[in-house]
Amino acid sequence: METLKNKVGRTITAIVVIILLLVGSVGYIAWYNLFREVPTYYESTEEHFKYGSIGTENAEGIPYWIWLVLPRLFPEKLPGSGGYTSLGLTWEEGKETPVGISKKTIGFPRQGITCAVCHTATYRKTAKDKPVIVPTGPAIKFDAQSYTRFLLESASDPRFTSNYILPAIEYNHEFSFVEKLLYRYLIIPQTKKALLEQQETLAWMDSRPNWGPGRIDPFNPVKFRTLGLPLDDTIGNSDMMPLWNQKQHQGFALHWDGLETSLTETVNTGAIGDGATKDAINIPGLQRVEEYITNLDPPKYPFSIDSALASRGSKIFDSNCASCHAFGGEKTGTVIPIEEVGTDRHRLDMWTKQAADTYNEFAEGYDFDFDNLRKTDGYVSVSLDGLWLRAPYLHNGSVPNLIDLLETPENRTNVFYRGYDVYDPENVGFVAQGSEAEKVGFKYDTRVAANGNQGHLYGTDLSSGEKKALIEYLKTL
Ligand code: HEC
Numbered sequence: 286m287e288t289l290k291n292k293v294g295r296t297i298t299a300i301v302v303i304i305l306l307l308v309g310s311v312g313y314i315a316w317y318n319l320f321r322e323v324p325t326y327y328e329s330t331e332e333h334f335k336y337g338s339i340g341t342e343n344a345e346g347i348p349y350w351i352w353l354v355l356p357r358l359f360p361e362k363l364p365g366s367g368g369y370t371s372l373g374l375t376w377e378e379g380k381e382t383p384v385g386i387s388k389k390t391i392g393f394p395r396q397g398i399t400c401a402v403c404h405t406a407t408y409r410k411t412a413k414d415k416p417v418i419v420p421t422g423p424a425i426k427f428d429a430q431s432y433t434r435f436l437l438e439s440a441s442d443p444r445f446t447s448n449y450i451l452p453a454i455e456y457n458h459e460f461s462f463v464e465k466l467l468y469r470y471l472i473i474p475q476t477k478k479a480l481l482e483q484q485e486t487l488a489w490m491d492s493r494p495n496w497g498p499g500r501i502d503p504f505n506p507v508k509f510r511t512l513g514l515p516l517d518d519t520i521g522n523s524d525m526m527p528l529w530n531q532k533q534h535q536g537f538a539l540h541w542d543g544l545e546t547s548l549t550e551t552v553n554t555g556a557i558g559d560g561a562t563k564d565a566i567n568i569p570g571l572q573r574v575e576e577y578i579t580n581l582d583p584p585k586y587p588f589s590i591d592s593a594l595a596s597r598g599s600k601i602f603d604s605n606c607a608s609c610h611a612f613g614g615e616k617t618g619t620v621i622p623i624e625e626v627g628t629d630r631h632r633l634d635m636w637t638k639q640a641a642d643t644y645n646e647f648a649e650g651y652d653f654d655f656d657n658l659r660k661t662d663g664y665v666s667v668s669l670d671g672l673w674l675r676a677p678y679l680h681n682g683s684v685p686n687l688i689d690l691l692e693t694p695e696n697r698t699n700v701f702y703r704g705y706d707v708y709d710p711e712n713v714g715f716v717a718q719g720s721e722a723e724k725v726g727f728k729y730d731t732r733v734a735a736n737g738n739q740g741h742l743y744g745t746d747l748s749s750g751e752k753k754a755l756i757e758y759l760k761t762l
């Protein structure tokens with residue numbers, strides 16, 4: 286005969302087991318839907334560069350389904366039609382995200398940014414052509430500031446609620462019961478909260494000149510947010526740089542002012558600057574990026590070149606430019622003091638010794654530690670490989686084309702439009718004037734703070750015949 290005691294004991298055990306199972310499955314469901322990481326892998330290194338995760342989804346990634354429908358729900362906050370492409374993103378046919386946006390599941394699908402969002406160029410030979418996409422080239426159209434503002438302004442809109450967003454998502458995607466509950470009560474409200482918090486940490490942008498497409502203030506966000514340094518009033522607006530052909534840049538100082546000397550650290554700080562955390566940063570994925578940018582050749586000039594004229598130009602280059610810009614030149618890839626090069630100094634003054642020292646302490650104890658950040662006193666005499674696609678020129682992108690760069694500053698263009706990707710082989714740069722450029726582009730005024738087009742007088746005193754030959758040669762680089 287079973288005793289009462291035994292019976293009670295069995296019942297209690299059963300209840301405990303059921304509770305544990307319930308808690309366990311709720312725990313499992315929560316883990317599965319909120320934290321389970323599904324690694325992404327792209328066989329092709331180019332695809333990895335364009336779409337592979339660098340670890341920015343965990344902390345700064347927006348839930349993919351919400352991100353996808355925002356342009357449809359808040360089109361009035363975008364500069365034009367075409368959703369995210371109106372902000373200069375390039376969307377290849379058949380892809381789930383534009384170039385430079387990753388999609389990774391951490392519980393639920395999230396998007397993040399990759400190096401390619403700023404480091405992929407496009408150009409068109411004529412307005413009728415489809416854009417040619419050049420991975421590792423400097424982004425010409427992407428307006429990172431307007432993109433960020435679009436997301437933040439959408440989040441501050443009172444309509445950013447589950448009731449408004451869920452039906453739009455369900456148009457593309459069928460939710461499971463649990464998923465829908467999580468989106469309604471947790472994921473959508475939390476996304477709004479996180480974006481509004483981010484808005485506060487980016488408020489400093491609003492008191493400084495706009496970046497415009499193809500430019501960002503790369504290190505003020507790092508100073509104020511990542512490193513927690515006090516706000517200052519510096520403006521660091523600078524042009525995107527190309528990443529190709531690092532094999533020939535060994536030993537060159539990196540970034541416009543040479544604030545780094547190690548390529549690996551530059552790659553990893555790139556990911557931290559984009560929002561990867563110390564724990565989520567994808568180091569193996571970044572090693573692949575580093576190999577890719579090391580071995581990739583610069584793109585060739587896509588129009589015809591007069592080779593006899595170019596070979597005359599090469600001699601002019603040798604006597605006027607090679608010491609600072611040719612591979613093997615005595616000063617190539619080194620920091621030229623600001624007093625000597627004479628270009629706008631805002632970008633240089635944005636970076637401080639305190640910022641360099643703090644960043645060098647940032648990842649102490651991690652295996653990707655930083656040690657080579659520093660403060661310099663000028664700008665790097667950058668290598669000119671793939672020069673034709675680096676326009677507009679100089680660190681702040683203040684000179685629209687090579688013809689202008691060889692003019693003295695008084696004769697350089699003061700107002701032009703950037704962000705239009707049709708190429709202008711006459712002037713060697715992008716089309717920067719005229720109705721189409723005005724319609725699509727951002728009005729760049731060299732009289733605005735940090736936009737100055739002064740300095741770099743090298744070659745400005747050559748004769749017009751010599752300049753013509755020199756420019757023909759520069760197309761071959
Ligand atoms: C939001 C735009 C943006 C993203 C994303 C970005 N970069 Fe950059 N990168 C820039 C800009 C702008 C510069 C030049 C900054 C300066 O020195 O003023 C730069 C400079 C560099 C340089 C220096 C190149 C040279 O020749 O000196 C390297 C290398 C680099 N980035 C690699 C990366 C890698 C790798 C990633 C991804 C992990 C990345 N960047 C992500 C905008 C970006």
Ligand code: HEC
Binds near residue numbers: 609621
């Ligand atoms: C004393 C060294 C020095 C000499 C000589 C020199 N440069 Fe430069 N060059 C620089 C520096 C430094 C920069 C970066 C300045 C900046 O961005 O503010 C630069 C930038 C450039 C750029 C812009 C690159 C880009 O990606 O935007 C071009 C183009 C250029 N130089 C062409 C020339 C030509 C052509 C000559 C010869 C007529 C020449 N340079 C001579 C130091 C030099």
